[in-house]
Amino acid sequence: MKKYAIGVDIGGTTVKLGLFDKDGCVLEKWEIPTVKDNNGSRILPDIAASIQKRLASMNIEKDDIQGVGVGAPGPVDAEGTVYKAVNLGWDVFNIPKVLNGYLDLPVKAANDANVAAFGEMWQGGGKGHMNMVAVTLGTGVGGGIIVGGNILTGATGAGGEIGHIHIEDNEPEACGCQNHGCLEQYASATGVVRLAKRRLQQDQQPSVLREQQKLSAKAVWDAVKAGDPVAIQVAEQFGEYLGKGLAAVAAVANPEVFVIGGGVSRAGEILFEYIRPAYDKYAFHGCRNAEFALATLGNDAGIFGAAGLILN
């Protein structure tokens, strides 16, 4: 085995890169801007140039690099072909082949959410587990399913799109995906705020949430921790939806652990007090001993997972 691997996490604004040793420790982290001109055609050459420059500055030979892993924001199939990454302007092409053309190093690529899930399994909140579901509660609700230590990519790279499980029949507003009643509409940061606003409009019960200029998911969870009864009702609704959705996920994937990340997860383990009762209520008995854990790698999950594609 060679000494190092490189993890690359392509985002809409910046590309994060990391140099890892073969034990999975990150030795060096850096970023470059994501230049989206000309349908994002500069992104991969920029990444290649940045890697070559960094290796030269550190006196590392290319022969010591086992490979480069890449997470990209779009559907990516098992061979690393991306199918339209709209945020980057990318159409359809094979990431490993193109980047290998610039770098002459082995390259693997996968969807960024799945790669982050893989990172949490390899070195984060899911370490030690081969069957894991990563749940990212951010602007939306993302998911990454790890089965027997491998990413579940699916037929069209839509494996683990758990934010779009239908969970509520009576939802007047449309989700970003145009469906109605998706899990993401209730369990994301935006969803928590939506639930809170709806609750506040129901009656005039006093709540610290009414004093907020601009309601945020963080404000809701802070109020829950402070014992605000209205905020606690919102948390119960959130937990009911998410617990029910994850029970459906468990009936398919039967994971050992759910690893919860994203902005909402900064609220901490208090989340589990609201998710767990609903999960236990709705889950098939054979799936009930699944654990809940917090993601630990934060924004570095992507570069860890990308390097893990090479090293693990």
Add this chain to the structure above:
Amino acid sequence: MKKYAIGVDIGGTTVKLGLFDKDGCVLEKWEIPTVKDNNGSRILPDIAASIQKRLASMNIEKDDIQGVGVGAPGPVDAEGTVYKAVNLGWDVFNIPKVLNGYLDLPVKAANDANVAAFGEMWQGGGKGHMNMVAVTLGTGVGGGIIVGGNILTGATGAGGEIGHIHIEDNEPEACGCQNHGCLEQYASATGVVRLAKRRLQQDQQPSVLREQQKLSAKAVWDAVKAGDPVAIQVAEQFGEYLGKGLAAVAAVANPEVFVIGGGVSRAGEILFEYIRPAYDKYAFHGCRNAEFALATLGNDAGIFGAAGLILN
């Protein structure tokens, strides 16, 4: 590669066995009774004796057998350890090790529903697909998830237990699993009859279903084909539940194809006319081009899949 493999499907009443050539054609099928005395301790020795006798009678050398695959009715982990197969009286033990002890041949084992799903992928309705969900609409609703050509076993062998996805919040009756509102309560043969009985009790609208001495799922689907308006409403309800449930499955596993088997599937492709609209309504757009196909191996799916564990 050796010339043959043997597939074994252990049921509560009979054990089905099949001798397959390396191209996946079944050369010989036979059955033995499942003797459940003494906690089912005779089952594996009986299987070993039957295989040895059959090979001797056909003048096939043990050296020509690549291995024996086994499907068992209970949770079976990735190493072939069964965790309490209550229908057989089995506690916890490793099926491959025990059967290898009797036969001195390589043995692989998995859950019977998953093995049947694997059979449909290998030689049945899902042939040519590596990402597939098998849905068995029988007394209950079973599932088997194939990801990248492999069975999704899950942490505790409960992968693919899609009959227990929670799909209805307002269900007064309990499912066999003790939860309320499981998919199985509506989409199984029993579930279709339940839906029909409820519909008939709602009003006095004429229907051929009222003339049935004992209502069956087959009678309901025959009435649907004959254009009975009440039966068609039942089929629409069935389709709404199943389509919604399979959309949730797709948001996790993103299959290329759903292969529908079990007793209810004998109604034929008319099922898809009722499942598809609800599936398309609830599925995430990236999952919508999944196909629906009928299972083709019937009761032989188990022996095919078991042999496929060895040959595929």
